[in-house]
Amino acid sequence: MRTNWLITFALTLLLTSLPALTEGAGKNMITYEPAPIEDVLLNPYMGLAPDSRNESYDQEPTLVYANISWRMLEPEKGDYQFEQVEKELLLDKWADKGAKFILRIIMDSPEEKTHLNIPDWLYRELNGDGEWYENSYGKGFSPNYSNPLLISYHQKLIEKLGEHYKNDSRLAFVELGSIGHWGEWHTNTSIPFPKLAITDQYVQPYLDHFPDSILMMRRPHPIAKKYRLGLFNDVFGNKEQTAEYKSWFDKGYVSWLTKERMPAMPDFWKVAPSGGEFSPSKPLKRYFSASSIDDMIAQAQSTHLSWIGPNTPAAFPAKGAQQKYLNRFLNTLGYRFVANKETHEQEVVAGSRLDVHMELANNGVAPFYFPWVLELSLADADGNIVAKTATNEDIRKWLPGKTVSTPTLEIPADLPAGEYTLCIAILDPQTEEPGIQWAMKGKREDLRYSLGKVIVHTP
Missing domain, CATH: 3.20.20.80 (Glycosidases)
Incomplete structure (x- = not known):
């Protein structure tokens, strides 16, 4: 009887704690869903x-x-x-x-x-x-x-x-x-x-x-x-x-x-x-x-x-x-990339890293055939890129349909505290600059795309 009572007590304690744990974890996460566009995209190799x-x-x-x-x-x-x-x-x-x-x-x-x-x-x-x-x-x-x-x-x-x-x-x-x-x-x-x-x-x-x-x-x-x-x-x-x-x-x-x-x-x-x-x-x-x-x-x-x-x-x-x-x-030919949903921690500390979870889609009929680089970056309030990471994502594997990408952005240790905008881009290795348009809103003049906000704290 005593054993059964202990098991019941432990289960009750665990179940009553779960909502609080879930809520606590969710408070520091932010999800961004870019709006798709129907524009014809003049992209390379297609x-x-x-x-x-x-x-x-x-x-x-x-x-x-x-x-x-x-x-x-x-x-x-x-x-x-x-x-x-x-x-x-x-x-x-x-x-x-x-x-x-x-x-x-x-x-x-x-x-x-x-x-x-x-x-x-x-x-x-x-x-x-x-x-x-x-x-x-x-x-x-x-x-x-x-x-x-x-x-x-x-x-x-x-x-x-x-x-x-x-x-x-x-x-x-x-x-x-x-x-x-x-x-x-x-x-x-x-x-x-x-x-x-x-x-x-x-x-x-x-x-x-x-x-x-x-x-x-x-x-x-x-x-x-x-x-x-x-x-x-x-x-x-x-x-x-x-x-x-x-x-x-x-x-x-x-x-x-x-x-x-x-x-x-x-x-x-x-x-x-x-x-x-x-x-x-x-x-x-x-x-x-x-x-x-x-x-x-x-x-x-x-x-x-x-x-x-x-x-x-x-x-x-x-x-x-x-x-x-x-x-x-x-709009049917080749590749056509969009980030349907992007989730990351809302607050991070300078010197740490930002883990990003993206639900991507290739709405075209073919992949991209070259090993171009997926980049994550942070833009300050004036739009300047103050941090960026070339990820190891192989975009050639983004076949038509949905895929998940979980890249990481390194946050510089000397980055001032403040609110920043997470950006995404695909870099042309010949220029080392963004070279592909995405089928979604948020395009900047430099061909990076704005996603969710990030608050950076100093250690």
Whole structure:
């Protein structure tokens, strides 16, 4: 009986104490819930990627597309015209506007007139090994991609390309073109398309000479799966062909060109981007109408699209008839970060640390693919940043949907007592300054975002 009485007394004491403990802990916590916004965010590495050769577009891009033919780059054997090519592609002008470029090398681009996209010297050394064609795509010359001399010279070309661009801060992504009409890894000629043993020899130089760049292929290949490359869909907007593209990476497929089995890559978009361009099967304006926009958004969601170009609606007039549909589309692409709720201690002591709990959401369809830094900071009453910490949060893991982050801000020991504002930002490592907009209110001029208040006491 005495034992039962002691147990009952202990339980009663514990239960009557719990509300007081909970209340006491809650008194020093503050929760802030930023209001979301629906604005189109001009953020890096996502959105529209129009042709770089135009100086401006009504829709402001953060990416541009740079197609470079071998003929442009090496008109004479061993003479690489990078300066002239970049001038023609306006790469510096776009960089001044904050836009990075997507690179693709082309050997064969069908056009209205007969022409060569490889240099004359290379054509002569190959003894014309290839096929002059005229088909539904247009006219041009398709080299024989199985020619060992072509493979050797291509390896040298990509080596030089890597030396020039692999550490270029203007470069966003590298598409593995090189092979096929428009560098799209298919041909419509009588020469058999090469099997994997050959095409892998066109991929390997990119892997060797762009070791830290994000590479993308037109469709899944074993080598793309092995090295976790991105993919691109150059018939986006065509419902049937985009469904086929999705089936390729979801389930794998048998190549209609070589009859070889290609692997599924269902999760490729989690580590490397999905890109592409609009199908030329109909005018761009028809993709952005009341009857089409829901399908465009559904295609972007199902393929986790981050960017689209060069056939893209960047030339649509600002605030024109298609703008509201284009805005909905742009708000779907890529990543779109918001802090739904942020909680921290309301009062801390200088020299200690502030533990922050954030319920975040990525309301886009893809993650951010670069190891940029999540920063916490404190702003004083005048808005000056007086303390900041670069956290070890890996923002590349913020997949679409909700996530939780628990970073810590170090409070300087000499910070004067007073009330401060907690701020959050994502830093561009090239500038060490905030570089990404969030889909919420509270944006400061320096691209940091204000969260809750913090009272700092001196020890």
